Amino acid sequence: MRRFTLVGAGVVLGAALMLVATQPRFSPASIANAASASTDVYRQLNLFGDVFERIRSDYVDQPDDAKLVEAAIKSMLTSLDPHSEYLPPDKQRDMNVKTRGEFGGLGIQVLMENGAVKVVSPIEGTPAQKAGVLSGDVITAVDGKSLEGVTLDEAVDRLRGPINTPVTLTIKRANAEKPLEFKIVRDRIVIPSVHWRAEGDVGYIKVNEFTENTNDGLKNAIDELSKDIPKDKLKGYIIDLRNNPGGLFDQSIMVADDFLDRGEIVSTRGRDPDKIQRFNARSGDLTGGKPIIVLVNGGSASASEIVAGALQDHRRATILGTRSFGKGSVQTIIPLGSNGAIRLTTARYYTPSGRSIQAKGIEPDIEVVQDVPDNLKDKVEVKGEATRAGHLKAEDGKEQLAPSQAYVPEDPKQDKQLNTALELLRGLQANKNFPPNPETPVPN
Template sequence: MMRKTSLILLSAATGAALTLFVTQPRSVMMGSIARAATSDTYRQLNLFGDVFERVRSDYVEKPDDSKLVESAISGMLSGLDPHSSYMDAKSFRDMQVQTRGEFGGLGIEVTMEDGLIKVVSPIDDTPASKAGILANDIITMLDDEQVQGLTLNQAVERMRGPVNTKIRLKVLRKGADNPMDITLVRDNIRVRSVRARVEDDDIAYIRITTFNEQTTEGLKKEIANLQNQLGDKLKGYIIDLRNNPGGLLEEAVTVSDAFLERGEIVSTRGRNAEETQRRSARPGDLTKGKQVIVLINGGSASASEIVAGALQDHKRATLIGTRSFGKGSVQTIIPLGAGNGALRLTTARYYTPSGKSIQAKGIVPDIEVLQDVPDELKARTDTKGEASLRGHLTNGSDEKTGSQSYVPPDPKNDKALKMADDLLHGVKVNASAPASASDDKSTTDKASVEKQPATKEAN
């Protein structure tokens, strides 16, 4: 359309030129343009070939051809935007494990301390918990290999493996006289992306840490458990999305749908108009119209922002906290064949139900609550946001950077959580906090997309 407009405008100055373009067959005109573009592309590829051969022949040490090609691909993709990248075969496998939320392993959350592996906590009903592994245990050896000298990722990779295979750990425990040798059999482990508890005896608190393939089912399970536990006492829900970096687009849609009866959840728009997809809610609010409050902060990104934006636009939830990260783009994972890894390519922007792009702007909460941050942590608790990333997709002149992302480790000091509690108990009243879903003023109700898009992630 833009090309036709340019030609029409050109006619105001040169009518003869217009006649030439209009009378020339479209196929011939487009063929000429395509040939010119192709010719230019081949010249650039020849340049790449020349550089590649020069490096192979003249570099001071013999380079690995495959690594040269991988580096070239990585450079091409990283030059597009901060979220497009090349994944080699191992990185692709790791990404698949992360998004599935399921793998063969031991069932322990670990960290690195003084070069050794420290157990943060064992996961319930896993080989680690059944074998008696405890929080703060120190793992010094994996089979016959010293942990000292391994990175955290390398150690985790060695602890994972096929189901029903064995691994021997040497474990130091405070108070024990000697190290313990513990043999574990790997089992199928599911990452718990959803955790819940009862807050103040009558509020359902649900924390979502990531959006993997297990998230929606985990949410449904926790909602049902909390409803059975609280019964008629249940006053409402607090959904904590703080410092949730995102994940799968499909999971963001289904999580949003759990709280909505109708209306658009998100639209994704690619380079071409025909690529636009709209996703809408289906009838069935799992929370039965109870009041919902969503906690967000500077670390809430991508899929988290889709959920927060949908519930805010439909006035289904009150958002409390600080402005979110501002990642408003969608990446498609494109496998490159066996052993060749995959591309993570930015293919669309997403828009909230009101048609707003939050790219490089973030979502502004209905009620801003700043936490009291210890002085020693102040320099490390603000997230710079999407707008600070080099090469980010731009979005007008009102882009925003920087937002607080600190969450106090003790819930008693959590001011955003306290505000949510007070609103649900009626201790505080705010116009942004409707009493229930019946106060939803949204009229957006677009048809659900029947044809599903390719596997995508909004992470």
């Protein structure tokens, strides 16, 4: 299987070099057409320059030139589609942290509550937890500088920093007579993207997003579950991709490969429809062919749809839940040196059967709608890709405009989708689509 990642200059440079190397010889007519097109482009650039200069000279206040250029770049990219954008240096760093799944920090989850930075919980085994920071603590200052009036992002930036650097937190704790101070040394914090547990005779694996450590986390989950559940008692696996927004393209390929012995996982096609990249599975199913049910909902997008689509098309797994989000495009991160990067939509992707799920989503083999409390019914319907302004259109014109449910109860006992999957795997409930029949047509 070829390894492919969306993050890094190698993908972009490699593609550009290939295009140059295979550039055909042009006819005089094609050269003339290209020259005409270039003239039009330069005319538009002159227009931009004229407007830029007029703003600089005549605007009521002295404008910031750099901000004007950045605003123009942002507008240019956002006019393309909802996923193309300019990433200033700080936003690029945040994105890199998210895709790596690790950073230098303290290991606390925080939220903004009534203007205060409140600790949701310290992560087990991290510096904050070892120092004694507790859930419910309010962080009032970092290194003596008050957090009053700062945004949550600004507070997080102050808490994070290089590994092995010290930071002092001033904390207000309920029932404490005076503020507490904690001097903590930052460490490497790894945010696991995969969680698992044994549900009796079924292995349950939750994939929150696709970061650089997702595939390793999945392998570890399967190894640990094989120790917890005897092989002769293991009924199968539930792979929970609900509310998984996606992430790294290459990680989705590796995760799908973990359950497949052969065949195509996904293909991508850019502007030239004849230039197709195909990514195939290697032999070796980590589960030994055990039954698999994949849970999806309206919050399952992008990389999670690649995994669900591949396993559905190969009839390796039964997809259960509600229709997925419908993001069937690939973005490439193109670094701009010290100026940040741009995220540019460069291709559509296709499931093994040749389906584009762009603006359509993946229809589950078994639809199961959750029971939702009355106070949440208007908050759990997700409008998919087809409703986003400027989205890439579905190739066949058949788009899914109706919202899809994206609700997962906190109490597993109330989780109708999870419990249906458990009953199917244990043979307590029957459905014609489980186990999947290789002869059944793939949903369109």
